[in-house]
Amino acid sequence: MTDKIPVTVLTGYLGAGKTTLLNRILTEDHGKRYAVIVNEFGEIGIDNDLVVGADEDVFEMNNGCVCCTVRGDLIRVVSGLMKRQRPGKPAFDAIIVETTGLADPGPVAQTFFVDEDVKAKTRLDSVTALVDAKHVMARLDDSKEAREQVAFADRILLNKTDLVDAATLDAVEARLRAMNPLAPIVRTERARVPLDQVLDIGAFDLERVVEVRPDFVNPPHGAEGHVHDAHCGHDHHDHDHDHDHGHDHHHGPRGHSHGDDVRGVALSLDRPLDGQKFTRWIDELLAAKGQDILRAKGIIDVAGEDRRLVFQAVHMILEGDLQRPWGETERRWSRAVFIGRDLDEAALRAGFENCLA
Numbered sequence: 001m002t003d004k005i006p007v008t009v010l011t012g013y014l015g016a017g018k019t020t021l022l023n024r025i026l027t028e029d030h031g032k033r034y035a036v037i038v039n040e041f042g043e044i045g046i047d048n049d050l051v052v053g054a055d056e057d058v059f060e061m062n063n064g065c066v067c068c069t070v071r072g073d074l075i076r077v078v079s080g081l082m083k084r085q086r087p088g089k090p091a092f093d094a095i096i097v098e099t100t101g102l103a104d105p106g107p108v109a110q111t112f113f114v115d116e117d118v119k120a121k122t123r124l125d126s127v128t129a130l131v132d133a134k135h136v137m138a139r140l141d142d143s144k145e146a147r148e149q150v151a152f153a154d155r156i157l158l159n160k161t162d163l164v165d166a167a168t169l170d171a172v173e174a175r176l177r178a179m180n181p182l183a184p185i186v187r188t189e190r191a192r193v194p195l196d197q198v199l200d201i202g203a204f205d206l207e208r209v210v211e212v213r214p215d216f217v218n219p220p221h222g223a224e225g226h227v228h229d230a231h232c233g234h235d236h237h238d239h240d241h242d243h244d245h246g247h248d249h250h251h252g253p254r255g256h257s258h259g260d261d262v263r264g265v266a267l268s269l270d271r272p273l274d275g276q277k278f279t280r281w282i283d284e285l286l287a288a289k290g291q292d293i294l295r296a297k298g299i300i301d302v303a304g305e306d307r308r309l310v311f312q313a314v315h316m317i318l319e320g321d322l323q324r325p326w327g328e329t330e331r332r333w334s335r336a337v338f339i340g341r342d343l344d345e346a347a348l349r350a351g352f353e354n355c356l357a
């Protein structure tokens, strides 16, 4: 048991603070080597690039959504990791999986029980959910995924405590507690938490999960959560995406929709943008449409600037700063992703292109 590599799954709605926690873990002086698996939205690779020191230890699942294709991806990535070795021991001390904000963590957790190879070498240590204290109430009302994430967690970090008052925090905590009576709730700002409270805590409780979801370890073919394996008689990676997974989303060529109306729009440009124009555009856009924009983020090539402008938004709350310089051989380009309801892709694209220097 103890020589199995612990796996921590980070879940939480769009913008709750998963990457913030991940970066905290990776920068802390712990002498451990972590393999990090991130879910990438579409092909433009923003998330991977926002993980500090993103290097050979960060692995991508390229699909932005944890439907069965990504579970296949996850099995492939984890199996690959297990084959690596340091002298006398595995190549990594632990694995951290950051799921997308729109994912139900159940299928990801399931991967560590269903695939024999993965099961033999890893142990699911915990599913930790990040919660955005400011926005979570509305999301618990309107998003099934947000509710699943809270219900499924072994540990909850009630994050962004700086953005709300004490009464709101108490109300949020009471609601989380009602949805998940067992998971300890830790209040955090910028996901600041002692790492021994989130890593290697042995919190995942299969019995509890099986009580809530009896099919957890062995969902039937065709059911949500089913993992295709050798017994299915078809190749997992090649199957057609249009068939019915028993849940309600599909992937388009650019956008990605989830549930009825939440979708993503990815934009990119190979020419530099005018920094002032871009700032004005994003400010005005969030002021006008911030209710519908659940999440926006991007890395911008600003004309006349050597550093990368990174912006992040959760609804109307925008943060942006100039971060590290572009590398000598790095491709300089601007990428942005918007995830929300009723997004007007053509208008977003036109607005973005209007910012060209």
Ligand SMILES: Nc1nc2c(ncn2[C@@H]2O[C@H](COP(=O)(O)OP(=O)(O)OP(=O)(O)O)[C@@H](O)[C@H]2O)c(=O)[nH]1
Pocket (backbone or CB within 6 Å): 012, 013, 014, 015, 016, 017, 018, 019, 020, 021, 100, 101, 130, 159, 160, 161, 162, 163, 188, 189, 190, 191, 295, 312, 313, 314, 319
């Ligand atoms: N005010 C405040 N902002 C925070 C806190 N934690 C994170 N943020 C900001 O919230 C935004 C989203 O944080 P991320 O860590 O990228 O969130 P995420 O869950 O990884 O987002 P997705 O992967 O897109 O779902 C960023 O701008 C963070 O700087 C906090 O405690 N307080």
